[in-house]
Amino acid sequence: MYWVDFDKYFCFSIRLSLTIMKLFSSTQIKEIDEYSIVHEPITSVALMERVAEILAHAILDIYPHVNRFLVFCGPGNNGGDGLAVARLLALQGKCLDIVLLYDQEKFSTDTLINYKRLKKTSCVTLHRIDKLEDLPELGPQDVVIDAMFGTGLSRPLNGWPLEVVTYINSCQAEVVSIDMPSGLPGEDCSGFPSDGIVCATNTLTLQFPKLSFFFPENEKYVGLFQVLPIGLHPQALTTIPTPYQFITASNVKPLLPKRATFGHKGTFGHLLLIAGSKGMMGASVLSARAACRAGVGLVTSHVPSGQGQIVQIAVPEVLVVEDMDTVCFSSISNIKTYSAIAVGPGISKHQKARVALRQLLKEVESPLLLDADALNIIAEERDMLDMLPPNTILTPHPKELSRLVGDWSNSFQRLELQQAFALKYQVVLLCKGAFTTIALPNGDLLFNSTGNSGMATGGTGDVLSGIIGGLLAQGLTSVDAAILGVYLHGLAGDISAGEIGQQALTASDLVNNLGKAWLSILK
Ligand SMILES: NC(=O)C1=CN([C@@H]2O[C@H](COP(=O)(O)OP(=O)(O)OC[C@H]3O[C@@H](n4cnc5c(N)ncnc54)[C@H](OP(=O)(O)O)[C@@H]3O)[C@@H](O)[C@H]2O)[C@@H](O)CC1
Ligand SMILES: [K+]
Structure with a gap:
């Protein structure tokens, strides 16, 4: 469309x-x-x-x-x-x-x-x-x-x-x-x-x-x-x-985080990115690369033991901490030092990851984003839903969403389920896709105007987690980070499609065009 x-x-x-x-x-x-x-x-x-x-x-x-x-x-x-x-x-x-x-x-x-x-x-x-x-x-x-x-x-x-x-x-x-x-x-x-x-x-x-x-x-x-x-x-x-809004350029411009002239990497936030597992390190790399282009001061990637080199070579800007486990995310440490945490891309649903996620939810005090396997885990271990801190951002695609909210027979019903979930758990709940919908904790539903079907390709969700995580770490509220993140992500997709067409578009193109997306909003 x-x-x-x-x-x-x-x-x-x-x-x-x-x-x-x-x-x-x-x-x-x-x-x-x-x-x-x-x-x-x-x-x-x-x-x-x-x-x-x-x-x-x-x-x-x-x-x-x-x-x-x-x-x-x-x-x-x-x-x-x-x-x-x-x-x-x-x-x-x-x-x-x-x-x-x-x-x-x-x-x-x-x-x-x-x-x-x-x-x-x-x-x-x-x-x-x-x-x-x-x-x-x-x-x-x-x-x-x-x-x-x-x-x-x-x-x-x-x-x-x-x-x-x-x-x-x-x-x-x-x-x-x-x-x-x-x-x-x-x-x-x-x-x-x-x-x-x-x-x-x-x-x-x-x-x-x-x-x-x-x-x-x-x-x-x-x-x-x-x-x-x-x-x-x-x-x-x-x-x-009305609870419904369409997100356009004029909505997002006021959300852009101010950049203090005397700011340094310590003042633009520090994101902890828990992503990737053995054989799934691409998710970690893509989300880290995206976070680095979201304006954040520092990004730390938490990866399984022995996998750190992959991220360090692919994204030299990122700090790496290695887990004790060689396969997946299994434990947390020093989480209070971060200004935001994004967890989920490629972490697997391994039992150790489930335990670590539960521990994270118990201890977390920073703004939080959950994506991909983190969502699949909480959809299966439903008592964790009650542990979600208010204003947590959840970024499922439709299949992951249905695991969280149940099946729907038409999209209007999907909106109702999405809205009810966001209200009940006081979270920001996305449904990614064309016109990505964002349900807010107050029950409002926002539709994004940027993006194209070239973005329906592996890794673009990891990029979105990195962008929104990076914005959260800079101090944006969850609502603002979700709105601006989704808009920027789609805009980078539109710029990429304009340059190379939808068919050839990859998740890396979104990262590479994030700078142009920022400039286009700043204009
Ligand atoms: N937004 C704006 O500010 C402006 C909007 N404007 C325009 O006005 C349009 C809305 O106009 P509208 O309210 O007259 O309704 P409209 O769609 O023409 O149909 C109503 C008629 O259809 C009938 N009817 C209904 N269902 C039916 C069915 N299944 N099978 C058979 N009949 C059926 C219904 O009869 P009834 O339901 O009473 O039986 C009634 O006679 C809007 O879409 C835009 O184009 C601009 O002109 C000005 C500024
Ligand atoms: K018509």
Whole structure:
């Protein structure tokens, strides 16, 4: 999936008041819409016109050479947007066929106004159709504009709209959905059958992404999505509460740790990294290399006896302490000297590692991050969950997460499980992947905006542990370290993909591009 940076489109006055991009439910969006109309003030039909201008501009940007558009319009304001966009595209000399799924008696007020405006426009053919045989021809060069249903969808589609969706999905033409693919709910998608949702090539969504866009199972419907700011009232956006946020550049900039001019390696924190076991020393090397590029003063790698040379040669910047055991992490020593501890990558689930982890949880006083095998161990020895210090950061991928929180049948349910776990144990719980989700101890859920599928390769998780550990060691709170760490990690991935492509991307590329990621945020 894909999204276009929000800040790029924002007019100055609105950007000032919106450092955080909140994600709202369909009901809240209606509330924000109504608030904006009253307090801007603006009439609802003028707001629709503003929206249509923004949409038409975006459509022409994506499809500058397409001559014919087929617009499918529903009865509500999503259909109204479609009618207004059709008029504006026709005024640009495009050829428009509009399919009305319903009689005008069913139209919302603003949809009816736009219907009447459209009737006076040339180069436009209106079709009121209720069977597939009557649909105008659709060639592979034409583009479908899906304006049937948006945030007002109240139930799964059936009957005539369902037939239309099936038809659109069976065609070769590209589809651009307005606000949302028709048939897709904004949040919980359970009970909405997969054949009743438009599969869009592009979704042009208004003001903020909808929660359901972040669910992997919906990628086939949403396609590439762009967020188009439409100037909804900043007051409504800041005051209406929601647990969901999208992390963008403007969120992370204020989190950057200050670097004191007179600082030295002792003042930028000391991270203890417990990673690697015999045969798994790559995890130790990668996380150590990443930590060194996260701004931390000192990194100590705890490795099995006899394995220290590997780390010392690969990462000369790192201090090494060797365990007594030759295979895995088996004991802790002097943990109070460190400003943060990250434990888990490649440590194995060996009995000795379990004992040592338990001991660590008993004694630890510094901020803590658990990853990989450390998570697998606590998922199996569940009494250790109650030993987790508040604000510990847990960084599982989906499989590791399911071992901790249980299985889910859809991504909305996964979010609920993740949120409940973070609240119960007062921890920061990630779910790594596209749009990595961060559940906070207060129940908030944040979605990351950086990263790409080139990062789905071995070792990138170890790199993330090193980055977040390094930030924790510098004194960032767990919440801030998790947000900034995930964002930087994804940004380094995007920079790497820009340089060498997604296919060739390795975990080491992320480390090598961390410097550019820092600079890009600092700009
Ligand atoms: N965000 C903003 O500020 C702005 C948003 N704008 C736009 O407004 C859109 C939201 O408009 P909206 O509220 O009118 O809802 P919309 O999606 O058009 O559908 C409602 C209609 O569909 C019907 N219906 C529902 N489910 C159905 C089903 N399964 N099968 C059949 N029918 C079904 C429902 O009927 P009912 O549920 O009452 O039976 C009602 O008639 C939004 O997505 C964006 O495009 C901009 O114009 C301005 C600024
Ligand atoms: K739509």
